Amino acid sequence: MAQAPRILLIDTEAVVRGVIKVNLRGRLDVSGAQSIDATFSRLAGARQRLIVDLSRVSFIASAGLRTLILAARRIAADDGRMVFLLPDPSVESVLIASGIDRIVPVCRTVPDAVQAVSLGDGDDDPFPDKPLVFTLQVARTPQGLRRIGAWVDELGILTNLSARCEYALRLCLEEAVSAIIAHALPMPGANADLVSLRLIADPNQLAITIQDQCASFNPLAIDEADEPAPATEGALGIQLLRQHARDLAWSRVGLTNRLAMTIPR
Amino acid sequence: MQLETEEIAPGVTKARLIGRLDIAGARVIDLPFSVLVGARRALIVDLSALEFIASMGLRTLIMGAHTVKSKCGRMVLFRPPAAVEAVLVSSGTDKVLPILHDLDEAVRAVSG
Numbered sequence: 001m002a003q004a005p006r007i008l009l010i011d012t013e014a015v016v017r018g019v020i021k022v023n024l025r026g027r028l029d030v031s032g033a034q035s036i037d038a039t040f041s042r043l044a045g046a047r048q049r050l051i052v053d054l055s056r057v058s059f060i061a062s063a064g065l066r067t068l069i070l071a072a073r074r075i076a077a078d079d080g081r082m083v084f085l086l087p088d089p090s091v092e093s094v095l096i097a098s099g100i101d102r103i104v105p106v107c108r109t110v111p112d113a114v115q116a117v118s119l120g121d122g123d124d125d126p127f128p129d130k131p132l133v134f135t136l137q138v139a140r141t142p143q144g145l146r147r148i149g150a151w152v153d154e155l156g157i158l159t160n161l162s163a164r165c166e167y168a169l170r171l172c173l174e175e176a177v178s179a180i181i182a183h184a185l186p187m188p189g190a191n192a193d194l195v196s197l198r199l200i201a202d203p204n205q206l207a208i209t210i211q212d213q214c215a216s217f218n219p220l221a222i223d224e225a226d227e228p229a230p231a232t233e234g235a236l237g238i239q240l241l242r243q244h245a246r247d248l249a250w251s252r253v254g255l256t257n258r259l260a261m262t263i264p265r
Numbered sequence: 266m267q268l269e270t271e272e273i274a275p276g277v278t279k280a281r282l283i284g285r286l287d288i289a290g291a292r293v294i295d296l297p298f299s300v301l302v303g304a305r306r307a308l309i310v311d312l313s314a315l316e317f318i319a320s321m322g323l324r325t326l327i328m329g330a331h332t333v334k335s336k337c338g339r340m341v342l343f344r345p346p347a348a349v350e351a352v353l354v355s356s357g358t359d360k361v362l363p364i365l366h367d368l369d370e371a372v373r374a375v376s377g
Binding site: 142145146149163164167170171174175178234236237239240243 | 285287288289292317319320321323324348352355356
């Protein structure tokens with residue numbers, strides 16, 4: 001792209017009757033996100049049909065993503081609909097990596113976008129109750145834990161988690177992964193530097209699997225000898241994990257430790 | 266994660282924890298909190314702006330309590346939000362560190 005403007009430029013145009021196209025141009029970073037917020041608040045109204053043209057957005061950061069998701073939810077709550085149009089491949093990969101493309105359709109042409117926002121009269125729910133799957137791989141380090149914290153922030157918005165559920169998710173992931181970081185021993189020949197997380201969100205619960213390729217290590221065994229009060233470091237964390245998650249189960253599959261749990265919504 | 270302190274009565278310090286006491290947050294306040302519990306005899310830890318706590322944060326608070334106690338001082342926890350208070354109670358931390366919601370009561374509790 002040619003020299004992209006440092007600030008985000010926004011203009012709106014009517015495409016067909018009842019459908020508004022919001023053209024974004026420039027960088028969708030923290031300050032860009034604030035401009036969008038103001039614009040969408042001005043556009044608020046019942047049954048909005050919005051096409052968000054991303055074809056001239058050069059960069060999108062998580063603050064920008066969050067603003068778009070919140071706008072999409074507000075519009076859906078007012079019986080409206082929103083789609084994205086023609087993102088640049090690098091912007092599109094950010095949309096896909098965050099999972100937002102499962103909530104807001106991405107269209108390639110204006111006619112497709114117009115059709116997508118005009119679909120039905122509320123018979124096609126833009127936020128379907130199909131399970132949503134999210135995955136993340138992090139380094140088995142404190143840096144990796146920080147990334148998990150940021151992932152929970154995004155998931156909270158993407159899946160509309162209650163404060164209680166988001167707290168439980170944050171706590172369970174932190175306790176489980178920090179136990180793995182602290183106690184699991186690398187195996188020669190295996191990729192022991194990574195922890196893989198997979199989360200399936202359905203309307204009733206979050207189902208989480210955490211995998212690593214260290215030597216056989218079951219975090220749930222840490223506190224089993226410590227009734228009633230946890231004496232060893234790490235046992236307190238597992239005690240909290242048990243209080244916030246259900247169906248906790250550990251298994252070893254080949255060279256992989258697998259910890260599974262569910263968190264009710 | 267931030268730590269703000271003020272002297273709210275003669276010899277009584279109120280330390281406010283702001284943000285998330287996750288592993289990253291615990292790391293940030295580790296040193297300033299150690300300095301605080303090493304130096305103060307009457308300490309009220311204001312949790313009203315604490316968004317999150319897990320085992321790492323609990324350990325920081327509990328170790329702080331032991332340090333204050335070992336120097337014949339007193340420490341209490343003040344106004345945790347509901348989600349944080351639930352974790353403090355379910356982990357038994359409230360048996361080591363009293364939880365109070367009234368500031369005058371907290372001042373009395375640490376002044377003895």
